[in-house]
Amino acid sequence: MIQRPITVLMLSGLVLILLIGVTPAAAHGVEITYALTPVQTVRVEVIVHDLAGEPVRKADVTVFTPEVAPGDAPAAAEAELSPWLETSTDRNGWVSFVPDPALAGSWQIAVAVDDADAHITLPLAEESGLIRLASDQGISVMSSGLQVTVAATPITTIQVALHAQFDTGEAMDEAQVVVYAPDNPQDPFLTGTCDAEGRYAFAVDLGRPGVWEIQVRKAGHGDWLKIDLDENAIEFEEVPVDTAGDADSTNTTVQTVRLADEVARSVESDDGLSSGQIVLMSATTIWGFVGTALYFSRRRAATRPESESDN
Amino acid sequence: MHIPDGILPAEVAIAGYVTAGALSWYSLRRINQQPDPEAGMPKAALLTSAFFVASWIHIPVPPTSVHLVLNGLLGIVLGWYAFPAILIGLFFQAVLFGHGGLTSLGVNATMMGLPALLALLFFRLRHRLRLDNRNWTGIFAFLSGMGGLVLAALIAMTVLIATIPADLDVDAEREAIYSLTLAHVPLGIIEGAFAAALVLYLLRVKPELLET
Numbered sequence: 353m354i355q356r357p358i359t360v361l362m363l364s365g366l367v368l369i370l371l372i373g374v375t376p377a378a379a380h381g382v383e384i385t386y387a388l389t390p391v392q393t394v395r396v397e398v399i400v401h402d403l404a405g406e407p408v409r410k411a412d413v414t415v416f417t418p419e420v421a422p423g424d425a426p427a428a429a430e431a432e433l434s435p436w437l438e439t440s441t442d443r444n445g446w447v448s449f450v451p452d453p454a455l456a457g458s459w460q461i462a463v464a465v466d467d468a469d470a471h472i473t474l475p476l477a478e479e480s481g482l483i484r485l486a487s488d489q490g491i492s493v494m495s496s497g498l499q500v501t502v503a504a505t506p507i508t509t510i511q512v513a514l515h516a517q518f519d520t521g522e523a524m525d526e527a528q529v530v531v532y533a534p535d536n537p538q539d540p541f542l543t544g545t546c547d548a549e550g551r552y553a554f555a556v557d558l559g560r561p562g563v564w565e566i567q568v569r570k571a572g573h574g575d576w577l578k579i580d581l582d583e584n585a586i587e588f589e590e591v592p593v594d595t596a597g598d599a600d601s602t603n604t605t606v607q608t609v610r611l612a613d614e615v616a617r618s619v620e621s622d623d624g625l626s627s628g629q630i631v632l633m634s635a636t637t638i639w640g641f642v643g644t645a646l647y648f649s650r651r652r653a654a655t656r657p658e659s660e661s662d663n
Numbered sequence: 664m665h666i667p668d669g670i671l672p673a674e675v676a677i678a679g680y681v682t683a684g685a686l687s688w689y690s691l692r693r694i695n696q697q698p699d700p701e702a703g704m705p706k707a708a709l710l711t712s713a714f715f716v717a718s719w720i721h722i723p724v725p726p727t728s729v730h731l732v733l734n735g736l737l738g739i740v741l742g743w744y745a746f747p748a749i750l751i752g753l754f755f756q757a758v759l760f761g762h763g764g765l766t767s768l769g770v771n772a773t774m775m776g777l778p779a780l781l782a783l784l785f786f787r788l789r790h791r792l793r794l795d796n797r798n799w800t801g802i803f804a805f806l807s808g809m810g811g812l813v814l815a816a817l818i819a820m821t822v823l824i825a826t827i828p829a830d831l832d833v834d835a836e837r838e839a840i841y842s843l844t845l846a847h848v849p850l851g852i853i854e855g856a857f858a859a860a861l862v863l864y865l866l867r868v869k870p871e872l873l874e875t
């Protein structure tokens with residue numbers, strides 16, 4: 353009779369483990385929510401020429417955020433710090449990107465082609481919440497056979513702030529994010545990693561209108577997000593400023609930006625299931641299975657009454 | 664464990680459907696060869712619902728959490744009905760809750776169903792080895808329940824690692840997959856214990872349910 357206590361012990365141990373561990377949520381699906389905010393930032397354009405003035409195509413351009421020690425792009429590359437962006441120039445020797453407006457400081461750009469390379473420090477200063485190029489002129493660097501010109505134009509764009517979590521509520525910490533621009537679904541616009549809370553933010557380039565696709569992934573779990581942002585995603589608004597008491601000015605307005613209603617609505621729509629729906633769906637499905645079991649066991653009982661009664 | 668849509672390349676998803684189709688065909692053929700194919704239906708339907716809800720039961724294995732799968736147990740108790748049961752359970756999970764996906768249904772069914780059938784074959788080995796007394800049956804049930812789950816986790820790991828898109832940081836993703844797979848080892852022990860407990864219980868109260 354030794355087996356019986358063992359069975360009881362194992363069953364009660366299992367029940368205990370389950371009681372500790374049960375979380376009433378669908379298992380390891382992924383929930384990605386996002387917020388869109390209009391931001392003012394700069395579009396950085398990098399143009400690479402050789403010393404003869406010919407554009408250099410397919411030069412590797414690597415961009416590091418200011419979190420890397422200032423003025424240290426080669427060191428960053430050696431230390432294998434992950435670059436914020438890896439891309440290459442087009443046939444006009446041109447490439448552009450929109451830096452993360454939250455990261456003011458010295459951005460590092462490394463340009464390399466065959467045996468020539470150049471490193472540029474791009475000082476982006478923050479001023480009342482906006483970032484801009486610290487010096488008004490563009491930056492031009494000449495080095496070992498390459499001539500690199502960097503310019504920064506102020507633009508208004510949209511910042512996408514993602515929050516990725518498993519639907520158990522657990523954050524997808526360190527999940528990888530790959531963003532594809534609408535005009536190039538093959539090569540990533542940028543790649544990055546969520547923080548410990550599963551958050552990641554980047555600014556899109558509204559010069560590339562259309563559907564932005566974002567993949568968030570960790571250990572084979574993840575999802576794709578599609579955000580439709582066209583040229584009209586941002587609306588400019590004239591907001592009247594109350595100047596009562598100020599005799600000199602009349603009807604002063606200030607231009608502000610806001611998300612177009614259509615875009616704002618698409619963010620608000622939430623097709624997640626409520627827990628009531630989940631419970632009801634589960635219950636009906638389980639009843640379907642149990643009902644099937646009952647149907648077949650009754651059918652068997654009905655078709656073989658004699659043989660059953662013989663036993 | 665459930666691979667969602669949008670993770671696997673199309674050719675892998677198609678290959679998954681091919682293997683799942685082959686396994687369904689073979690399972691149904693074996694079921695049809697039984698003297699009374701309908702005999703196992705009530706049991707199969709009940710365990711499909713158990714499989715369907717099992718994935719709701721989370722077990723924290725820091726730093727992550729895993730959920731019950733019960734594929735090894737289904738193999739032991741259901742025999743050849745296990746594969747169709749898993750396929751149907753996965754279909755409902757994918758359609759109702761987006762747990763797993765429809766394009767990856769074939770891969771997921773193969774990943775969990777094939778180890779279930781292997782667990783069944785292993786469990787039956789006890790007859791051939793003449794180790795079918797009560798204690799040995801419990802041990803075989805434990806190993807089959809655990810083996811089915813661990814094997815499924817290994818298949819998932821192999822498929823995922825072989826198909827990491829080049830756009831991702833491959834090393835980081837591989838690390839994440841390894842650690843998730845490792846988290847399934849304690850789960851394997853739990854599922855093995857659960858299978859052993861259930862088998863010993865059935866053996867005592869209703870041994871005819873355990874024809875395998």
